[in-house]
Amino acid sequence: MASIRVAAARLASxxxxxxxxxxxxxxxxxxxxxxxxxxxxxxxxxxxVKACGCTVKVDKMGNIFATRPGKNNALPPIAMGSHLxxxxxxxxxxxxxxxLSGLEVLRTLQDKQVETYAPVALVNWTNxxxxxxxxxxxxxxxxxxxxTLEHGHTRSDASGKTIKQELERIGFLGDVxxxxxxxxxxxHFEIHIEQGPALEAEDLRVGVVTGVQSMNWYNVVLRGREQxxxxxxxxxxxxxxxxxxxxxxxxxxxxxxxxxxxxSVAVINSTPQSINTLAGRVQFNIDARASxxxxxxxxxxRLKSTCTEIAEKDGVKIQVWDRIxxxxxxxxxxxxxxxxxxxxxxxxxxxxxDMISGAGHDSVYTAKKVPTAMIFIRCKxxxxxxPAEFSTQEDIQAGANVLLxxxxxxxxx
Amino acid sequence: MASIRVAAARLASxxxxxxxxxxxxxxxxxxxxxxxxxxxxxxxxxxxVKACGCTVKVDKMGNIFATRPGKNNALPPIAMGSHLxxxxxxxxxxxxxxxLSGLEVLRTLQDKQVETYAPVALVNWTNxxxxxxxxxxxxxxxxxxxxTLEHGHTRSDASGKTIKQELERIGFLGDVxxxxxxxxxxxHFEIHIEQGPALEAEDLRVGVVTGVQSMNWYNVVLRGREQxxxxxxxxxxxxxxxxxxxxxxxxxxxxxxxxxxxxSVAVINSTPQSINTLAGRVQFNIDARASxxxxxxxxxxRLKSTCTEIAEKDGVKIQVWDRIxxxxxxxxxxxxxxxxxxxxxxxxxxxxxDMISGAGHDSVYTAKKVPTAMIFIRCKxxxxxxPAEFSTQEDIQAGANVLLxxxxxxxxx
Ligand SMILES: NC(=O)NCCC(=O)O
Ligand SMILES: NC(=O)NCCC(=O)O
Numbered sequence: 050m051a052s053i054r055v056a057a058a059r060l061a062s063x064x065x066x067x068x069x070x071x072x073x074x075x076x077x078x079x080x081x082x083x084x085x086x087x088x089x090x091x092x093x094x095x096x097x098v099k100a101c102g103c104t105v106k107v108d109k110m111g112n113i114f115a116t117r118p119g120k121n122n123a124l125p126p127i128a129m130g131s132h133l134x135x136x137x138x139x140x141x142x143x144x145x146x147x148x149l150s151g152l153e154v155l156r157t158l159q160d161k162q163v164e165t166y167a168p169v170a171l172v173n174w175t176n177x178x179x180x181x182x183x184x185x186x187x188x189x190x191x192x193x194x195x196x197t198l199e200h201g202h203t204r205s206d207a208s209g210k211t212i213k214q215e216l217e218r219i220g221f222l223g224d225v226x227x228x229x230x231x232x233x234x235x236x237h238f239e240i241h242i243e244q245g246p247a248l249e250a251e252d253l254r255v256g257v258v259t260g261v262q263s264m265n266w267y268n269v270v271l272r273g274r275e276q277x278x279x280x281x282x283x284x285x286x287x288x289x290x291x292x293x294x295x296x297x298x299x300x301x302x303x304x305x306x307x308x309x310x311x312x313s314v315a316v317i318n319s320t321p322q323s324i325n326t327l328a329g330r331v332q333f334n335i336d337a338r339a340s341x342x343x344x345x346x347x348x349x350x351r352l353k354s355t356c357t358e359i360a361e362k363d364g365v366k367i368q369v370w371d372r373i374x375x376x377x378x379x380x381x382x383x384x385x386x387x388x389x390x391x392x393x394x395x396x397x398x399x400x401x402x403d404m405i406s407g408a409g410h411d412s413v414y415t416a417k418k419v420p421t422a423m424i425f426i427r428c429k430x431x432x433x434x435x436p437a438e439f440s441t442q443e444d445i446q447a448g449a450n451v452l453l454x455x456x457x458x459x460x461x462x
Numbered sequence: 463m464a465s466i467r468v469a470a471a472r473l474a475s476x477x478x479x480x481x482x483x484x485x486x487x488x489x490x491x492x493x494x495x496x497x498x499x500x501x502x503x504x505x506x507x508x509x510x511v512k513a514c515g516c517t518v519k520v521d522k523m524g525n526i527f528a529t530r531p532g533k534n535n536a537l538p539p540i541a542m543g544s545h546l547x548x549x550x551x552x553x554x555x556x557x558x559x560x561x562l563s564g565l566e567v568l569r570t571l572q573d574k575q576v577e578t579y580a581p582v583a584l585v586n587w588t589n590x591x592x593x594x595x596x597x598x599x600x601x602x603x604x605x606x607x608x609x610t611l612e613h614g615h616t617r618s619d620a621s622g623k624t625i626k627q628e629l630e631r632i633g634f635l636g637d638v639x640x641x642x643x644x645x646x647x648x649x650h651f652e653i654h655i656e657q658g659p660a661l662e663a664e665d666l667r668v669g670v671v672t673g674v675q676s677m678n679w680y681n682v683v684l685r686g687r688e689q690x691x692x693x694x695x696x697x698x699x700x701x702x703x704x705x706x707x708x709x710x711x712x713x714x715x716x717x718x719x720x721x722x723x724x725x726s727v728a729v730i731n732s733t734p735q736s737i738n739t740l741a742g743r744v745q746f747n748i749d750a751r752a753s754x755x756x757x758x759x760x761x762x763x764r765l766k767s768t769c770t771e772i773a774e775k776d777g778v779k780i781q782v783w784d785r786i787x788x789x790x791x792x793x794x795x796x797x798x799x800x801x802x803x804x805x806x807x808x809x810x811x812x813x814x815x816d817m818i819s820g821a822g823h824d825s826v827y828t829a830k831k832v833p834t835a836m837i838f839i840r841c842k843x844x845x846x847x848x849p850a851e852f853s854t855q856e857d858i859q860a861g862a863n864v865l866l867x868x869x870x871x872x873x874x875x
Contacts, residue, residue: 137734138688138742180736207735244693264692266737275551275848278726278749279677280657280820283718285844290727291714297707305696313691314703315741319730321550322620323593324679324747325821326847328728329551334737336691407693408738431698434739435688 053161053457055449060153061442067093067133067149068141077436078141082134082176083111083212088219090133094173097152101159103171107223108232110188110201111175111216114225117155119165119460125233127165127459128419129154129452130172130189130411131241136180140438142242142428142445148173150240150449157453165460167235174411175216181206183334184266184374185409188212191227193414195376198227229418236385237415238455240424240448242440244408246431254447255401256425257390261413262405263345263378267335267352269296270369271360275321275329290319290328292363299355300335303348310339310348311407334373338407342377379413382420385459389422392454396447408433420459424451466574466870468862473566474855480506480546480562481554490849491554495547495589496524496625501632503546507586510565514572516584520636521645523601523614524588524629527638530568532578532873538646538832540578540872542567542865543585543602543824544654549593553851555655555841555858561586563653563862570866578873580648587824588629594619596747597679597787598822601625604640606827608789611640642831649798650828651868653837653861655853657821659844667860668810669838670803674819674826676758676791680748680765682709683782684773688734688742703732703741705776712768713748716761723752723761724820747786751820755790792826795833798872802835805867809860821846833872837864 070089071080080086091113095105098115106114116126131147151171158169174192179185182204191201202213216222225232243249248256273289297314304312313336319328337352339345353370360367393401404425412421426448429439483502484493493499504526508518511528519527529539544560564584571582587605592598595617604614615626629635638645656662661669686702710727717725726749732741750765752758766783773780806814817838828834839861842852 136688136736136739138736138739178736179738180734183737185738244690246695246698262692274845275549277657277821277846278728279675279724279751279822280846281844282659283714283724285659288714288726290730291710294707294710294727297704298711301696301701301704311692311696313701313740314707315691315732315739316735316737317703317730317732317741319728321593322729323549323551323591323847324596324729325592325598325749326549326551326728327726328730329848336738338692408690409692431694432687433690433693434736435742 053157053453055153055157055446055453057442057446059156060149060446060449063149063152064141071135073436075436078135078139079137080135081137081181082178083215083219087134091221098155098171101156103155106225107221108225108227109198109223110191110227111221111223112188112192112227113173114170116168116170117158119168121166122168124167125235126168126170127456128170128172128234128237129456130174130237131239132174132177132411134176134178136178136434138436139434140436142438142440143244143433144177146242146440146445147240150445150452153449154453154456167460169456170234176212177411182212186411186414189411189414192229193417194228195414195417234419236419236459237412237421238452239410239412240452241410242428242433243425244428244433247404248425248427249431251402253400253402254427254444255393255397255451256404257386257393257401258381258406258423258425259386259403260381260405261379261409262338262340262407263342264338264376264409265345265349265372266374268369268371268373269333269335271331271365272368273329273365276327278325278327286327287364288327289331289365292360292365293317293331293333295359296356299359300352303351303355307348309344312337312348312352376409376413379416381416381422385420385422388458389424389451389455392451392458395454396450424448466570466866468566468570468859468866470855470859472569473562473859473862476562476565477554484548486849488849491548491552492550493548494550494594495591496628496632500547504634511568511584514569516568519638520634521638521640522611522636523604523640524634524636525601525605525640526586527583529581529583530571532581534579535581537580538648539581539583540869541583541585541647541650542869543587543650544652545587545590545824547589547591549591549847551849552847553849555851555853556657556846557590559655559853559858560653563858563865566862567866567869580873582869583647589625590824595625599824599827602824602827605642606830607641608827608830647832649832649872650825650834651865652823652825653839653865654823655841655846656838657841657846660817661838661840662844664815666813666815667840667857668806668814668864669817670799670806670814671794671819671836671838672799672816673794674792674822675751675753676755677751677789677822678758678762678785679787681782681784681786682746682748684744684778685781686742686778689740691738691740699740700777701740702744702778705773705778706730706744706746708772709769712772713765716764716768720761722757725750725761725765789822789826792829794829794835798833798835801871802837802864802868805864805871808867809863837861
């Protein structure tokens with residue numbers, strides 16, 4: 050088993066092939082979930098997995114399951130999963146590394162004519178990023194029972210199009226029920242870029258992910274007063290954008306004051322978008338995270354109370370303060386993590402470390418149902434969700450070998 | 463002359479008629495310049511002025527000139543002008559009061575068979591608000607020589623459509639050259655709602671406007687770094703929206719620290735609009751005003767230097783800092799102002815006051831070429847650029863009578 054390795058050149062060329070769909074001139078990717086490029090790369094993936102002996106199922110959330118049979122096909126497959134969708138100004142690695150490494154593992158098994166005991170599957174989860182259809186990981190979330198199918202189908206983009214409509218449009222609204230119960234797996238392994246600076250800082254290729262931090266998303270709408278910018282005295286205003294600006298700073302400051310937490314405002318929209326009319330309505334989102342659920346609850350409470358104070362002082366109303374996503378802290382299965390660790394030990398000779406993920410991943414939701422573990426590989430400068438996102442093919446190859454080893458170990462076990 | 467008065471009921475009903483186009487359910491108006499409702503209300507206006515003996519000219523900026531002949535038609539007409547376009551979330555009074563009062567004056571002159579010495583004209587200036595096509599007052603600005611026709615034609619809305627394209631589309635791209643020289647007036651009187659709280663505070667219906675404050679608009683684009691909100695440590699970010707938030711607060715604080723000045727940020731746009739990706743690009747506009755050009759220059763310099771400091775500290779680049787509009791302080795013609803004052807004296811029996819306008823008006827640009835003066839009427843709570851904008855018909859009627867008196871006085875003189 051120790052001698053089986055993925056084919057580096059083939060793995061690298063699958064990036065060149067599949068990143069043709071959604072590539073941007075700046076070297077990045079814009080393959081928002083369920084757009085035309087996502088359709089094309091999905092079709093490409095289906096062709097590739099069929100060519101290496103897999104059967105393909107598509108579920109009602111558009112998740113693609115490619116299964117390579119084993120000796121005992123009554124067993125649910127051991128899965129390798131991640132996502133092919135990207136951020137609007139994203140890179141070629143986030144999610145893509147996971148799916149293409151999984152594909153390379155399937156091809157390697159086929160090449161070497163390895164007959165596993167359980168079937169082995171590759172899963173492409175729909176809309177992991179949540180960039181087009183908030184929240185993130187919604188399709189693995191439906192599979193893992195965190196959201197209803199109805200909730201998943203009705204998430205919509207900024208133009209009002211829903212996931213269900215777009216799945217229909219691109220031909221990926223499958224008929225398999227989207228749930229662990231209807232379409233089980235026996236384990237889920239995911240390789241992903243770290244998206245942070247820790248591995249690079251310690252000059253390590255690979256990390257063993259033992260869990261994922263706690264995260265909440267909020268939607269906030271403020272309502273002040275549209276007023277003339279040139280005639281309304283500064284002290285007679287209910288300036289909604291000024292109020293939002295104070296909140297954004299306060300949100301940041303609260304996270305800085307609470308070690309182990311992060312809070313960010315990245316999306317803002319003001320109306321009526323007229324230079325000489327004070328904004329009367331401002332919408333923004335908060336991304337809040339922390340190393341524990343208790344710490345996140347504390348942060349969330351502080352954010353709400355500080356913003357409430359600011360709004361009251363400014364005569365602005367908080368019309369909406371909705372938590373639109375909550376993903377509690379996740380701890381991965383010890384046994385599955387141990388198989389990743391053993392595999393990393395073999396491939397990297399002890400040069401790896403245990404870590405907690407700052408980003409959410411589909412593994413968060415598979416972990417609710419089946420033994421799950423993740424492998425991180427380092428990425429340049431910790432930069433992610435950016436066209437400059439980068440990991441070397443050598444690091445990806447090392448990670449893919451760790452994935453292959455973990456799957457084979459799980460299969461033996 | 464003192465005995466001629468406008469017809470209150472007819473004036474009121476012209477509001478009901480013409481505000482049908484662009485009315486919003488909240489009681490306000492959304493008649494952005496050159497949209498379909500603006501087309502319809504323009505067509506309505508042309509019908510009305512023709513019915514009271516006027517000839518109609520449309521110039522290359524779509525300005526409509528309706529002229530009622532006098533005894534000596536070799537003289538340029540004495541004009542009454544304002545605008546029928548509104549803010550996207552605007553009211554039924556800003557600009558509309560001016561055009562409908564002018565129409566009522568024309569109708570009154572016709573009714574009473576008054577033969578003026580000079581012709582009298584009503585002008586509907588295009589895109590006064592600048593809400594759809596920044597900057598404000600661009601079409602009176604072309605007529606007054608502040609902008610070239612090319613500049614006027616190429617101003618564009620958020621979707622990229624230009625003024626020229628939209629004038630063509632709605633059938634109001636006229637063939638008369640847009641300039642004082644090609645199409646002269648001999649004076650310009652404008653009645654407008656105050657858009658501020660001063661008249662109401664002193665329980666006055668009418669103000670005599672002696673000038674307009676100094677104003678600048680800026681377009682600012684910041685460039686930081688798209689990064690993952692969940693994995694990027696707070697101290698490794700170039701968070702463009704956080705930087706913009708600090709600037710918005712600082713811009714406000716600078717104006718507060720400089721009595722006689724105002725500074726507002728009402729329009730903001732962040733990209734890539736993904737909840738878990740820090741904004742890498744933020745665009746916003748500044749509306750800066752002051753009671754003198756020197757004070758505005760001082761404010762402008764402080765805004766730029768504070769924002770530059772903030773950007774440097776935050777590792778964000780100020781990619782664009784463009785002044786997109788500059789309208790220096792305007793002082794109206796003393797003689798024209800005096801005629802408004804005499805007329806106000808007659809109509810309101812001394813119950814009026816002199817004042818400076820905080821808002822820009824088409825009269826700013828006509829004042830560059832011809833004797834110009836303005837009449838303000840009070841509006842409720844000083845609220846403007848808001849659906850709740852309101853003036854009573856009695857106040858509008860008083861203002862229209864002051865306008866009528868000023869025009870007849872100027873005609874005698
Ligand atoms: N890996 C990743 O960027 N997932 C998106 C979910 C999140 O915001 O953490
Ligand atoms: N009257 C009015 O609101 N004009 C728009 C120009 C300005 O912003 O002052």
